Amino acid sequence: MPRRGSWAVVLVVAVVLAGGCPATGPTPERRSPSAVHGVAVDTAGPLDPLSAAEIATVFRVVEVYAKFPQGAFFPVVTLREPPKGAVLSWSPGRPFPRAACAQVYDPPANRLFEAVVDLRTKRVVSWAMRPHAQPAVFGTEYAEADAAVRADPRWQAAMRERGVDPDDVYLDVWAPGGLALPGVGPGTRLLRALSFLGGKLPNPYDRPIEGVVATVDMSTLEVVDFVDTGVRPVDTTASGSATPAPAGLRPLVVTQPEGPSFTITGGEVVWQHWHFRVGFTMREGLVLYEIGYEQHGVVRPIVYRMSLDEIYVPYALPDRTWAWRAALDVGEYDLGQFVEPLRRNVDVPNNAVFLDEAVPSDQGSDGGVYALPRAVALYEEDAGSLWNRTDPITLGRDARLARELVVTASYVNGNYTYTTEYVFRMDGGIDVRAGATGTTLNRAVRSAAQGDRFGQTVAPNVAAPAHQHFFNFRIDFDVDGTRNRLVEEDTRAVPSRYGNAFTTNRTVLRTEQARDLDPAVDRRWVVESTTGRNALGDPTGYELAPADGPVPYSSPGFVPLRRAAFAQHALWVTRYRDGELYAAGDFPNQGPPGRGLPRYVAQRSGVDGQDLVIWYTVGFTHDPTVEEYPVMTREVVGFTLRPDGFFDRNPAFDAP
Helix, strand or coil: CCCCCHHHHHHHHHHHCCCCCCCCCCCCCCCCHHHHHCCCCCCCCCCCCCCHHHHHHHHHHHHCCCCCCCCCECCCEEECCCCHHHHHCCCCCCCCCCEEEEEEEECCCCEEEEEEEECCCCEEEEEEECCCCCCCCCHHHHHHHHHHHHCCHHHHHHHHHCCCCHHHEEEEEECCCCCCCCCCCCCCCEEEEEEEECCCCCCHHHCEEEEEEEEEECCCCEEEEEEECCCCCCCCCCCCCCCCCCCCCCCCCCCCCCCCCCEEECCEEEECCEEEEEEEECCCEEEEEEEEEEECCEEEEEEEEEEEEEEEEEECCCCCCCCCCEEECCCCCCHHHHECCCCECCCECCCCEEEEEEEECCCHHHCCEEEEEEEEEEEEEEEEEEEEEECCCCCCEEEEEEEEEEEEEEEEECCEEEEEEEEEECCCCEEEEEEEEECCCCEECCCHHHHHCCEEEEECCEEEECEEEEEEEEEEECCCCCCEEEEEEEEEECCCCCCCCEEEEEEEECECEEECCCHHHCCEEEEEEEEEECCCCCEEEEEEECCCCCCCCCCCCCHHHHHCHHHHCCEEEEECCCCCCCCCCCCCCCCCCCCCHHHHCCCCCECCCECEEEEEEEEEEECCCHHHCCCEEEEEEEEEEEECCCCCCCHHHHCC
């Protein structure tokens, strides 16, 4: 860690006193990108994730602070990212602000505080209560809600009525969703529990105990609502255990005898001409910072920050025990903490290189810090043909084999496992992918006809309801600097003598707004620099090429959809503001509709020639099939960022 100087202390105090987390205060004057990125990197930077030692420091500092409620929990401890301007003006060797944000939750009083800790001076410099806000579900609550439900006589009776030993039941604890619960006061912190038959068989999600939902007041640890819609059969034999791999497949091994072609120095990765930093947060998991492409000794900026910031999953079944199941899997659960240790030749190929991370226990010093081994993997892979052309005179071939660099992480949240992949290509493109696998969320039914009404019967007396997945990616573009514009391109037929003509219409989007896909005109978007030009004199730019964009099928008035407004439109554009990081807002758990993007665009601020943030949603409508039971193969969706005038010629021209 660089030495602490007076510049760092002053800037940290200015930043942390400006507001709570994640807002980051005023932005100092920026320097040109070439002055920042055209020099050697240091071994650490302002955006590196908190280390285990730093998390432990936060615990010690906050727990002795005068306003700390004794017995309070730490749902989140994470890096408080410096203002973007401070990062862009930083150069290696200079000191930089280093602060952490800690959520502090007092269950008996149902109060949430946010503390900002200066990690250099080791003191609390900001303490603020967040009224009417709830943190995401945190670790200790799962066990507490489980115990409260098991002690409830109504739940015990419901299990026995179904012929199930309560001790054999697995309770799946959920955030309560966005639908109001009659008779429960506003602001009450709630969790709901679903029941599945565990016993000695693997994967209880294959054996749902239908119709039973218990809701727990987490301040009193009492079941305040209990629903039992009637007995349905419980499958006691279904098992999701995998059979051995079939004979006939010989080993497939990927090796790099001389090691990888990329280097990792501190948090910075360099591969081919690509430069970027790998970050990690407890909420989002894998985050990429300062993505740029090196030319003539200077790294040209493209994206400042990119992450999967929210996932919305609504189910189609119009049943009181299902309608509230419209999870916000990132914001309601802090998905990053559930990152899965990746394994070679299982999750990633044998040549993968791993990065470890750390997250806090919600119990502070009593629980310590949890190591997250092999949280992020990087590996090179064969990508097939890069190009192949044949000279029409000599018939000589000019061909190259493509190689890609993949950066990936995997997260387990209940029945689903999610993956994110950022794929860097030799042609200057970046493929962004989200994957979903695991187990369908199943229900017990009396007949196939009942199961097929809003889903698919996948086994005798077991059905998987239809649902949708919406993945929102936040992309803070800095194409050749922070002065950018967004251009919408539509391709349309135009009258012509031969009837074959079509052209692309370009429209500059000048204010903050939301836009929809339109396959009829092959709609796509280009982020252009308003200061950079290529050799032809055109603006340098990067195109967002859409691929998978579902529309929500629930009613526009459906409260969970209003809480996940990002799913209503494929793309949103906002003007960069420190602290606007999440499409569904800072505290989506039990939060009201209208937070996040609707607020961010409400003023319709100008974005032409400004620092832009693009929020793009991909996803799929999942109508389950029999083949997805008892285990579901991975579904992958995504989009591509590809150069559009950013280079003067094909950047892969120097491929070996």
